[in-house]
Amino acid sequence: MQFTTVAFDGIVGSGVSNPLRVTMSGVAKTNEKFDFCIPNEFIASQIGRTLGLPLPPGCICKIAQKSNVKAFVCLEFGDRQQSLPPIDPEEVVERMPDLCTGVLLFDILIANPDRHVFNLRSFLHKKPYELIVFDHSHALFGCDEYRTSERLSGTKDLLGITSESDSGTNRHCLLDAVKDHRIINDWIGKITALPDYIFTDAARYMRDQNLITDVEFVQISDFLRYRRDNISAIVERHRIEFKGIAQFDLGIRL
Secondary structure: OOEOEEEEEEEOOOOOOOOEEEEEOEEEEEOOOOOOHHHHHHHHHHHHHHOOOOOOOEEEEEEHHHOOEEEEEEEOEOOOOOOOOOOOHHHHHHHOHHHHHHHHHHHHHOOOOOOOOOOEEEEOOOOOOEEEEOOOOOOOOOOOOOOHHHHHHHHOOOOOOOOOOOOOOOOOOOOOOOOOHHHHHHHHHHHHOOOHHHHHHHHHHHHHOOOOOHHHHHHHHHHHHHHHHOHHHHHHHOHHHOOOOOOOOOOOOO
């Protein structure tokens, strides 16, 4: 994954490795449009990167030009002068079946109803192939500040990546292209192995930054633990949605 360096600003100190100070380009999202954009992005980023998925590194910053408004900022990738092209789901899954299945299961975990062909970036012109995963502002708490509790309780047993979700906006662009149930099983194992602290530490940091309340900290922590512990059953109940899989055997214990 390559990012955009805007400028080199000289050598830092006198270390033997000659470290350089650089200015990097990033993309910022604030809570100005809806209240949970930053928590959604930050918590999803922590989980996705823990799973080894290729999400750009991000952090919480203050934007001086906006009176120190807080933002989630991730490093910018690709050509700044060009809009990102849409991916071809079938081609991307064919070239990177394991990674694409991981993205699908990750989005189920965080109930992301907005994974479309413009918020994945693929590089398939030569090996090693590359996929970049970004934009999780509609996941987790959702984007309707007045229906947060309703979304978390109403979505916890849903697949969360189709129009069945109360905040569903797009059928997941990879859902119909994934074809190997064995890889789904592998990723279910990785997700169920996630420790509680991955969820609670990320949510606690959001609470400490005054971006969510104590009640919301408990709600999102419980939501993620429940989804992790029940992801096999959730997938099993919605197996009809996996239209690319002829044989569907998760080997789960219900």
